[in-house]
Structures are given as C-alpha cells and as structure tokens.
Amino acid sequence: MNDATENVYFVYGKQCESILEEVSKSRYATLLSSAFIDDFLKDEAVSNSDRVIICGSTGEIKQVLKKACQQGFSLAFLAQKNQNTLRSTFEIPKDRDESLRVALESEPKPLDLLYVNNEVVLWGAVVGDAPPLTYSSAVDGKISLGERYKLLINACKKLKHLKQNKIKxxxxxxxxxxxxxxxxxxxxxxxxxxxxxLAQEYLSVNDGKLSALLLSPASIADYLYYLYVSIFKKSKNTSFPDSVGFIKSESLHIESSPPLDVMVDGEQLTQTPVEFVVKKQAVQFVASEEFWKEVKNESSDKETLKMSGLPVTSEEVSYVQETLPLFTHASENRYKDLFADLRKQGKTEPTYVTLMFLSTILATVGLFLNSASVVIGAMLLAPLMQPIVSTAMGVLRNDQSLLFGSMRTVLVGVLIALFSAAAIAFLLPLENLTAEISARLSPSLLDLMVALASGVAAAYAQNNEKIVGSLAGVSIAVALVPPLATAGIGLGWMSMDIFYPAFLLFITNFVGIVFAASLTFLMMGFSPIKRAKKGLTYALAISLVVAIPLYLSFTTMAFDSRILSTLEQREYVVSGKTIQIENVVLKHADVLIVKCDFIVQETLSQKELVEFKQILQSELDMPFALEVVQRIRF
Structure with missing residues (x-):
C-alpha cells in the first residue's frame, strides 16, 4: 500500500463474523475500514484509488467483483477455512496475517475475467461431466497414493452413466x-x-483467452487409459491424451444435443446453449507473487485448436453417441483401407499359387537336408499368412464373402503344400527321419501359445504401415509351411504317425492365429462386439477342441521332461561299479521304453543290470522296459 490517499475496506459476508474478529485483532486492523457486504454494495463512494479486501461466500465475492469492474477499485480475496478451491486457485496464504499482508502491500495488476452468460466464473466451469479433469490435480505430487485410488474409483463409478453428446x-x-x-x-x-x-503451458492470467478441454473417450478402454495417465502417471510430456481436445480462444459458444447442465464454481447455473467470454484486464487484482507467475509476456491473436483425437466425421459422432463401447471404433477411412487390403490378400491369384508351390519345395528339401536355414527361407517365401489374417477379419465381422474367399485361398495353399511334399517324398529314395522333421511331430499347448501371440502380432502389423514388414518375422515364428510339408512327407511315406501330428501342428497354428487376430481386430475397433460375438464364439470353441490333443501332448512332454531330468547326467553305483547315463531316449508304447547309453569302466553282468533297473524303478515309481548300450570308457 504505497498511496497515502488510498482507502482500504474489509468487506465481510454473512458467515464471516469470526473472520472479522480475527482481522480486528490483527496488526493491520488500524489500516482497515470494515463494512458488511450489504452496506458496501449500497455505498457508491468507493473510488478507483481505493482497495477492497473481500471475505465471503462465492456469490458474495462475485457481487463485489462486479462492482470492482464497474468502479475500478483494486480487489483482494481473503479465504475462509473451508474455501480450499478459492485459496488454491488464487494462491491465498493460509496464515491470516500473511494473507492480510499480501492484500495490503502487494501491487494491484490487471486480471482477465471469464464470464458465462454475463455471470463471472471464479475458478472454472463444467459443461456435462468430465472426470477427472475437474478433480484436484494429482500430478503435483501433493496427493497421496490412497487419495489417487479414491479418485480412480470415483471416476470409474461414472462409467455407467458416461455418455458422449453431440456438441457444436x-x-x-x-x-x-x-x-x-x-x-x-x-x-x-x-x-x-x-x-x-494438462493445459499448463497455455494458461495465463492476462492473455485475454479462455482454455476449454473436451473429454471424449472413444471407448471404455480409452477412458481407463486416460484415467491412468491423468491420475497416476508423472510425465513432463506436454501433449494431450487422444481422448482430450483443447481450444484456446477469446470466446466459445457451446451447443449440445441433448442440453447439458452447466456447473459454474461448483454450482449449477444453467443448461446449454451457453456463451463463454473473456474480458481482458477486467479488474485490478491484488495477489501473491506465486499467483502472478502465470503472467506470460507473449501475446497472440491466434486461436489454438487441438482436436485430432476427437470424433469429427458423422459416422464417428453417431457411433460414440451410443453407449460407450468397450473398445475404440476404427474410423471409416482406416477401416476402408484395411478391408480393401484384406480382400485383395484373400484372393487366390497366380502369384499366390506360384509362391506356395516354391515355398513347399524349399521346405520339403530343407526338411530332408536337415537344414534350418533352408526351412527358414521357405517360411519367408510362403504367402499363407495373408489369407489367414483375412479369414480372421471375416470371422470377426461375420462377412461371408471375405470369410469364404479367404478360406478357399487357404485351402488351395494347404492342398498345394500337401500334394507337392507328398510327391517329393514319394519320388526321393529317402526315408530317414531328420531332426527337422521330428521337430514338427510333437505339437503341444506351447505351440498354441506361439500361434496366439503370432495372431496378435499379425493383426497389429497388418493395421500399421510402419511395421507391416514385421509379418515376415511373424511367419518365421509360427512356421505354417514346414508342418504342411512334414504332413505331406507323411502322406508320401504312407505314415499316419507323421501325417497326423504334423497336420495337427498346422491346424493349431491356423486356429490360434485366426482367433487371436480376430480378437486383436476387435480391440482395434473394426467391429462392434454384438456383431463379432458369433464368429469369436465359433473360433474359441474350435480352439478349445484343438487344445484337447495339445494338452495330452503337453502332459506327455512334461512327463518326459521329468524322466529325462532324473536320468541324464546321473551316476549310479552297482556292485562297486560306477555307471553314468547318457543319450536317454523315451519311447511310449504299451509300456514306457527307456533307451540309453551306459558309460562304464567294465561291463555289467545280467544280475547287475537287473539290480540297476530295480534302482531306477524305485526312483521313477513306474514300470518300464530298459534298452541299454554299454560303452567302456578307460
């Protein structure tokens, strides 16, 4: 307070008698002229050189604020104990003497005011419902983890009633x-x-513009992610979440269908349509330096609009106006481009037939050569992944044209692979079971897990041009053609022991990819759940049927692993002779057959072999037949 001619009024509201008593006992009491708000509002003698300190309800503060705008006197706020929002918004000190010192000694500066339908907005207005944009900021580090979880729970409770509204x-x-x-x-x-x-870098107390943030989650999943980012994630990233739009302008007219409630400073004021306007430098305001740090020197007439993540087309707007979907709905252009690609990939074209034939030849020869590199080359060349992904979209959307067209293309590829490999196996004078062939004869639940992961990756890569080249890696991971080539070899040799497990491995890969890719496309919003339910149910049912023999195979694999870990690299002593077991091979027949090599310093007698078998039976706790090759090491 530098002007000796300046009069200072302490204006108090109806519930501020206790505050008046505190002020009258403070060291600044002699500098103040106290006035009840009703008396002050009737007094026209306040000049623009005077200063007023107001303590009252939100409505009473707004009344004095309007008078300050009309008559030009400077104004300071004194907060009551329960006015936490007022205190935090205008950085009013909690200590009474300190808040009075700031109100009396700080220089007044021009402050912009926000109006809605000519009513003053002190700290903020909400049109509709926008949790947790209206909650106290969780990113300032002052809110405990427990309070953050309460914010999350409260925001999640609103999911039931959260609905998108058409807004202009x-x-x-x-x-x-x-x-x-x-x-x-x-x-x-x-x-x-x-x-x-979220809008921190755009805010200022005297730039003549308001900031509007629109909450528009495209789905429940999008909303939950937004809650996580806004409540828990501490990030210096200044970009807005996809579900939040931002507008900075001198005014904003809002219309909605249906009309939405308009809350101003925590109280309902009206319904849309409404008009928000900022009056630049409307009042001379007295506040702490902490409040004035928001002042930015730069000034621009440009408006800021950040709406890239919000629905803008009529299709998007009409879709989100319904009950908030579980997953985000893909845009029309995004859906159109992907669907056109999938239809093209689902067609049986000469290029597809040629590549299928060549990849099968490579895979079959690689299996006979026991060459992993040749087999990998066949995986890269094989075009079978594309029509399978197209099949997944056909299943999801119940599109019979796409589904049957893609299935026909897959079937053509399967027949080419089976009969090509069978012909090669029949013509070649080779009947040895290589390691590469044997590797395709034991499908289990682990292979189904690989197929499911590959299906997710294939669908994601198909929808993202930046990583579409990753489909080659997916093809290597899931290996579609080598199992078919192995099954074809089984046909050529007339061996169902080879054909059945190898073809089961292909079916496992096919079913797993279709189900996982369909589910991934659903999560990306390419079909509403109601439409996808039928196809996904069929895909899940088939996957469960295929999982039955895979589960049996997996239990056998687990059993073999336990036996091998018990026997391999173990040393036994029988009649003073040391026996080391190596190269254990298990064969399942009417009784388990254990084939292995004994490394000994001298051969074991028949009696010692029987004694050794009894030792093993006590460890394994099961009957088995033992086939042994004794090798003398000295």
Whole structure:
C-alpha cells in the first residue's frame, strides 16, 4: 500500500463474523475500514484509488467483483477455512496475517475475467461431466497414493452413466467444430485441477483467452487409459491424451444435443446453449507473487485448436453417441483401407499359387537336408499368412464373402503344400527321419501359445504401415509351411504317425492365429462386439477342441521332461561299479521304453543290470522296459 490517499475496506459476508474478529485483532486492523457486504454494495463512494479486501461466500465475492469492474477499485480475496478451491486457485496464504499482508502491500495488476452468460466464473466451469479433469490435480505430487485410488474409483463409478453428446462449438474467430464429448471444462487460469495441469503451458492470467478441454473417450478402454495417465502417471510430456481436445480462444459458444447442465464454481447455473467470454484486464487484482507467475509476456491473436483425437466425421459422432463401447471404433477411412487390403490378400491369384508351390519345395528339401536355414527361407517365401489374417477379419465381422474367399485361398495353399511334399517324398529314395522333421511331430499347448501371440502380432502389423514388414518375422515364428510339408512327407511315406501330428501342428497354428487376430481386430475397433460375438464364439470353441490333443501332448512332454531330468547326467553305483547315463531316449508304447547309453569302466553282468533297473524303478515309481548300450570308457 504505497498511496497515502488510498482507502482500504474489509468487506465481510454473512458467515464471516469470526473472520472479522480475527482481522480486528490483527496488526493491520488500524489500516482497515470494515463494512458488511450489504452496506458496501449500497455505498457508491468507493473510488478507483481505493482497495477492497473481500471475505465471503462465492456469490458474495462475485457481487463485489462486479462492482470492482464497474468502479475500478483494486480487489483482494481473503479465504475462509473451508474455501480450499478459492485459496488454491488464487494462491491465498493460509496464515491470516500473511494473507492480510499480501492484500495490503502487494501491487494491484490487471486480471482477465471469464464470464458465462454475463455471470463471472471464479475458478472454472463444467459443461456435462468430465472426470477427472475437474478433480484436484494429482500430478503435483501433493496427493497421496490412497487419495489417487479414491479418485480412480470415483471416476470409474461414472462409467455407467458416461455418455458422449453431440456438441457444436463456435470460437471467437467463427471457427465451427462439430464433435462429441461427455463434458467440457472451461478455465481462464490455473485452478489446480486435472484440466489445468494438462493445459499448463497455455494458461495465463492476462492473455485475454479462455482454455476449454473436451473429454471424449472413444471407448471404455480409452477412458481407463486416460484415467491412468491423468491420475497416476508423472510425465513432463506436454501433449494431450487422444481422448482430450483443447481450444484456446477469446470466446466459445457451446451447443449440445441433448442440453447439458452447466456447473459454474461448483454450482449449477444453467443448461446449454451457453456463451463463454473473456474480458481482458477486467479488474485490478491484488495477489501473491506465486499467483502472478502465470503472467506470460507473449501475446497472440491466434486461436489454438487441438482436436485430432476427437470424433469429427458423422459416422464417428453417431457411433460414440451410443453407449460407450468397450473398445475404440476404427474410423471409416482406416477401416476402408484395411478391408480393401484384406480382400485383395484373400484372393487366390497366380502369384499366390506360384509362391506356395516354391515355398513347399524349399521346405520339403530343407526338411530332408536337415537344414534350418533352408526351412527358414521357405517360411519367408510362403504367402499363407495373408489369407489367414483375412479369414480372421471375416470371422470377426461375420462377412461371408471375405470369410469364404479367404478360406478357399487357404485351402488351395494347404492342398498345394500337401500334394507337392507328398510327391517329393514319394519320388526321393529317402526315408530317414531328420531332426527337422521330428521337430514338427510333437505339437503341444506351447505351440498354441506361439500361434496366439503370432495372431496378435499379425493383426497389429497388418493395421500399421510402419511395421507391416514385421509379418515376415511373424511367419518365421509360427512356421505354417514346414508342418504342411512334414504332413505331406507323411502322406508320401504312407505314415499316419507323421501325417497326423504334423497336420495337427498346422491346424493349431491356423486356429490360434485366426482367433487371436480376430480378437486383436476387435480391440482395434473394426467391429462392434454384438456383431463379432458369433464368429469369436465359433473360433474359441474350435480352439478349445484343438487344445484337447495339445494338452495330452503337453502332459506327455512334461512327463518326459521329468524322466529325462532324473536320468541324464546321473551316476549310479552297482556292485562297486560306477555307471553314468547318457543319450536317454523315451519311447511310449504299451509300456514306457527307456533307451540309453551306459558309460562304464567294465561291463555289467545280467544280475547287475537287473539290480540297476530295480534302482531306477524305485526312483521313477513306474514300470518300464530298459534298452541299454554299454560303452567302456578307460
């Protein structure tokens, strides 16, 4: 307070008698002229050189604020104990003497004011519902983990009633935006909420512009991710989440269908349509230096619009206006491009037939040569992954044209692989079972897991141009043609022991990819759940049927692993002779056959072999036949 002619009024509201008593006992009491708010509002003698300190309810503060705008006197706020939002928004000190010192000694500065339908907005307005943009900011580190979880629970409870509404926005420069949102938060400066923390770099107390944040989650999954980012994630990233739009303008006209409630400073004021306007430098305001740190020197007439993640097309707007879907709905252009590619990939073309034939030859020869590199080359060349992914989309959307066309292409490829490999196996004078062939004869649940992961990767890569080249890696991981070539070899040799497990491995891969890719496309929003339910149910049922023999094979694998870990690299002593077991091979027949090599210093007698078998039976606790080759090491 530098002007000796300046009069200072302490204006108190109806519930501020206790505050008046504190002020009258403070060291600044002699500098103040106290006045009850009703008396003050009737007094026209306040000049623009005077200073007023107001303590009262939100409504009473707004009344004095309007008078300050009309008569030009400077104004300071004194917060009551329960006015936490007022205190945090305007950085009012908690200590009474300190808050009085700031109100009396700080220089007044011009402050912009936000109005809605000519009513003053102190800290913020909400159109509709926008949790947790309206919650106290969780990113400032002052909120405990328990309070964060409470915020999350409260926001999740609103999921049941959260709905997108058709909204039309018009800025000061007559830019029109038609979109859909569950709610809009409008602020003029930092009010320490989730909204202000997201728009921090754009906020200022005297730039003549308001900031509007639109909450428009495209799905429940999108909303939950947004909650996680806004409540728990501590990040310096200044970009807005996809579900949040941002507008900075001097004014904003809002229309909605249906009309939405408009909450101003925590109280319902009206319904849409509404008009928000910022009056630049409307009042001379007295506040702490902490509040004025928001002042930015730069000034620009440009409006800021960040709406890339919000629905803008009529299809997107109409889709999100229904009950919030579980997963995000893909845009029309995104769906159209992908669907056209999948239809093309699902067709049986000469290129597909040629590549299928060549890849089968490579795979079959590689299996006979026991060459992993040749087999991998066949995996890269094989075109079978594309029509399988197309089949997944056909299953998801119940599109019979796409489904049957893709299935026909897959069937053609399967027949080419089987008969090509069978012909090669029949013509070649080779009947030895190589390690590469044997590797395709023991499908289990682990192979189904690989197929499921590959299906997710294939669908994701198909929808992302940047990583579409990763389909080659997916093809190597899941290995579609080598199992078919192995099954074809089984046909050529007339051996069902080879054909059945190898073909089961291919079926496992096919079913796993289709089911996982369909589910991934669903999560990406390429079909509503209601439409996808039938196809996904069939795909899941087939996957469960295929999983039965895979489970039996997996239990056998686990059993063999336990036996091998018991026997291999073990040393036994029989009649003073040391026996080391190596090269254990298990064969399942009417009784388990254990084939192995004994490394000994002298051969064992028949009696010693029987004694050794009894030792093993006690360890394995099961009957088995033993086939032994004794090798003398000295």
């Amino acid at each position: 926005l018009t800025t000061a420069k007559s830019q029109e935006i038609n979109t859909a949102a569950s709610g809009i938060v409008i602020i003029e400066h930092d009010n320490h909420t989730g909204a202000s923390s």
